Amino acid sequence: MRSLIDILDLSTEELRELIETAEDIIADPEKYAEVCRHKKLATLFFEPSTRTRLSFEAAMYELGGNVLSVSSANSSSAAKGESVADTAKTVSCYADIIAMRHPKEGAAFVAAANASIPVINAGDGGHLHPTQTLADLLTIWREKGRFTDLTIGLCGDLKFGRTVHSLISAMSRYEGNRFVLISPEELKVPSYVKSVLKEKNIPYEQTSDLMEVIGDLDILYMTRVQRERFFNEEDYLRLKDSYILTPDKMRSAREDLSVMHPLPRVNEISVAIDDDPRACYFKQVKNGKYMRMALILKLLYEAGTLKTLPERSRA
Amino acid sequence: MTVDSIQNGIVIDHLRAGSAMKLYELLGLSDPSLTVAIMKNVTSRKLGRKDIIKIDGITDVDLDVIGYVDPEATVNIIRDGELIEKKSIPAPERLVNVLRCKNPRCISSTEQELPQIFALSDREKRIYRCIYCETRFSS
Numbered sequence: 001m002r003s004l005i006d007i008l009d010l011s012t013e014e015l016r017e018l019i020e021t022a023e024d025i026i027a028d029p030e031k032y033a034e035v036c037r038h039k040k041l042a043t044l045f046f047e048p049s050t051r052t053r054l055s056f057e058a059a060m061y062e063l064g065g066n067v068l069s070v071s072s073a074n075s076s077s078a079a080k081g082e083s084v085a086d087t088a089k090t091v092s093c094y095a096d097i098i099a100m101r102h103p104k105e106g107a108a109f110v111a112a113a114n115a116s117i118p119v120i121n122a123g124d125g126g127h128l129h130p131t132q133t134l135a136d137l138l139t140i141w142r143e144k145g146r147f148t149d150l151t152i153g154l155c156g157d158l159k160f161g162r163t164v165h166s167l168i169s170a171m172s173r174y175e176g177n178r179f180v181l182i183s184p185e186e187l188k189v190p191s192y193v194k195s196v197l198k199e200k201n202i203p204y205e206q207t208s209d210l211m212e213v214i215g216d217l218d219i220l221y222m223t224r225v226q227r228e229r230f231f232n233e234e235d236y237l238r239l240k241d242s243y244i245l246t247p248d249k250m251r252s253a254r255e256d257l258s259v260m261h262p263l264p265r266v267n268e269i270s271v272a273i274d275d276d277p278r279a280c281y282f283k284q285v286k287n288g289k290y291m292r293m294a295l296i297l298k299l300l301y302e303a304g305t306l307k308t309l310p311e312r313s314r315a
Numbered sequence: 316m317t318v319d320s321i322q323n324g325i326v327i328d329h330l331r332a333g334s335a336m337k338l339y340e341l342l343g344l345s346d347p348s349l350t351v352a353i354m355k356n357v358t359s360r361k362l363g364r365k366d367i368i369k370i371d372g373i374t375d376v377d378l379d380v381i382g383y384v385d386p387e388a389t390v391n392i393i394r395d396g397e398l399i400e401k402k403s404i405p406a407p408e409r410l411v412n413v414l415r416c417k418n419p420r421c422i423s424s425t426e427q428e429l430p431q432i433f434a435l436s437d438r439e440k441r442i443y444r445c446i447y448c449e450t451r452f453s454s
């Protein structure tokens with residue numbers, strides 16, 4: 001059974017197809033409005049999340065499907081001590097596809113190994129969040145028209161920021177990209193992410209000074225310092241305001257910079273930047289829904305749950 | 316110092332000096348019913364210094380563990396006083412229930428009966444990663 005746990009489970013060819021489907025949905029949403037009729041998506045969210053769950057649910061509704069929802073660990077069987085493996089087996093009896101978020105790293109992998117329906121990893125702790133990366137990729141594609149030869153700055157919490165890890169993995173597969181990793185010392189990217197860059201000889205630089213590098217960037221991917229990833233409140237308070245993007249700082253950036261953020265933001269991007277044409281984060285939210293629609297279609301089709309898919313119009 | 320030769324069992328020779336106790340732990344040789352001799356930091360023509368473990372009476376240990384701790388070690392299997400096999404064990408692709416993931420955020424820290432599986436991610440540096448959370452472990 002095909003699932004999506006890690007963005008690298010998808011080949012670059014498959015990513016291209018997903019982007020084509022998403023573009024087709026954007027161009028002609030009517031064509032897709034009934035494709036998943038009578039099909040059910042189970043959203044199992046064992047960790048607080050509003051936007052990702054809503055995005056999945058909106059995606060399924062826009063495909064004409066239905067949604068079964070578990071929205072907190074406290075109100076579910078997990079609170080009674082049920083294992084992820086058993087939950088996955090049980091939900092496989094009710095739904096056609098699962099989107100799961102869980103605070104433990106590797107939880108979606110365990111669910112996929114035990115479910116008899118496709119599982120989409122909607123975030124496993126600080127580890128991976130591949131559908132956010134799908135949203136990011138569609139945004140980069142629509143803003144830049146390419147995945148190659150880009151200087152990508154990632155700023156903020158690069159240690160626990162799973163969206164950052166997934167985006168680095170995904171963009172490492174295209175040629176000519178360069179990464180600028182901007183974070184305080186305590187929130188640097190983990191070694192396994194850096195080892196991917198080193199293995200592939202991908203140029204990257206690490207710095208703690210955003211202003212030193214902002215003028216070089218094609219993309220600036222901002223992240224929030226996440227309170228829920230810290231064991232210690234003191235560390236969180238010390239680091240939370242490390243980087244705040246303001247209109248003043250944006251003056252040093254290029255005219256064609258794209259500012260991205262997986263959201264929710266707290267204060268790391270000043271609200272005044274929302275009207276700047278370089279701000280892409282709300283477009284990213286919308287793109288996320290379209291990519292989740294494309295992904296649900298792909299996985300349900302591969303599982304044999306959907307017999308046909310609408311033909312994509314050729315642009 | 317002499318240690319009697321064994322009739323049936325395993326002699327793990329040419330272990331990197333200092334690695335015998337780690338292997339002793341991982342192979343579960345502290346079981347009081349087992350007869351085991353450990354020689355540590357003895358002179359070796361090949362290595363300068365080496366460790367040796369002799370296990371009397373059993374031959375069915377998890378050889379992958381030896382490959383994990385030291386792929387250069389020589390494993391001698393002895394039956395009825397005869398050396399029947401002599402080999403090195405390459406670092407295994409997967410280690411099942413040998414190591415425990417130390418990441419408190421890993422699903423394997425809470426999920427009941429989930430096997431602890433590590434996969435080899437860099438053979439040269441002998442780096443293993445937890446298959447669930449990718450936390451690294453080097454031997």
